[in-house]
Amino acid sequence: MFSRSPRRRMAWLAFSFAVMGGVFGLLVVYDEQRSGADAPLSRDAVAAAGGAAPGEAAAAADFEILLANFSASREASLVGLRGYLLTEGEGFRTEWREAAASLQSAADAIERHSASWTDGLRLVQLAEMKRLIERLLAEERAVAEMIGTVNRYPGLQLFNEDVRPGLDEAQRLCADILDVMLANSSPEDAGAIDPFAKLRGDLEDLRLSLVKFTTGSSEAGPPAAASRAELAAMLTAIESARKAAPASVQPKIDRLVFLIRAAREKLERVFALRAGQRWDYADYAFRTRIVPLADELQAIAASWEGEG
Secondary structure (H helix, E strand, O other): OOOOHHHHHHHHHHHHHHHHHHHHHHHHHHHHHHHHHHOOOOHHHHHHOOOOOHHHHHHHHHHHHHHHHHHHHHHHHHHHHHHHHHHOOHHHHHHHHHHHHHHHHHHHHHHHHHHHOOOHHHHHHHHHHHHHHHHHHHHHHHHHHHOOOHHHOHHHHHHHHHHHHHHHHHHHHHHHHHHHHHHOOOHHHHHHHHHHHHHHHHHHHHHHHHHHHHHOOOOOOOOHHHOHHHHHHHHHHHHHHHOOOOHHHHHHHHHHHHHHHHHHHHHHHHHHHHHOOOOOHHHHHHHHHHHHHHHHHHHHHHHHOOOO
């Protein structure tokens, strides 16, 4: 009995060590598995699983914010300039200037973000966006500078700077001719004086009707007195009356004819502008040049949405 005890003890010791070794091995394997589960996945592993790495997700979120700021600034610049166009108010002018500056800043931020882009199409679109921004802001500045100036209404400017002064001079000449003819007149001279007296009244009516037309609503048509036929009849009457006028006033009558002919030619340009879309050139440029550029910019931004 006592002779086998040492062997039994050795067997038990060996069995115990084996059991302990197995338990230790299981613990090591479990710990490795748990460590693998807690460790972050590699970029390739994430891509294989169909997800985005944390850095990429953050970059995508940042880009969406940049796009939102860009679109909001673009819209604000249009709204501010349109308000300034309609009201000529300084508040809208300030709003437009701030929005234009924000639009440029938003575009610059997108360009900085593009340093990490690898898509050739997006880089080409970015280059186009930069060109469009430059053109848009230049057009907006040009329109803003027209507001409150004579350049906004080129037809009205032509009337006020050329036609109206010419008609005013014609009216003064007519009055001078009448003064000379009346100075040494007799009842027999009434027939020669009458055409110039009528002309003086007709010129005044013409001038007043043209002022009303050029400053009135766009629906109003040109005054009948300013038609080519009426002005031609006026010129015929003056040339006929010239024959009976004293020689001393005939140079003034010739100048009178020249002024009315020049006014007739320029009035045709004024009427054409009034009937077309370019009477208010600032509004015309806003609709036909600024809005299309803004739409092109928005189309590029829309094509980037959701791409990150």
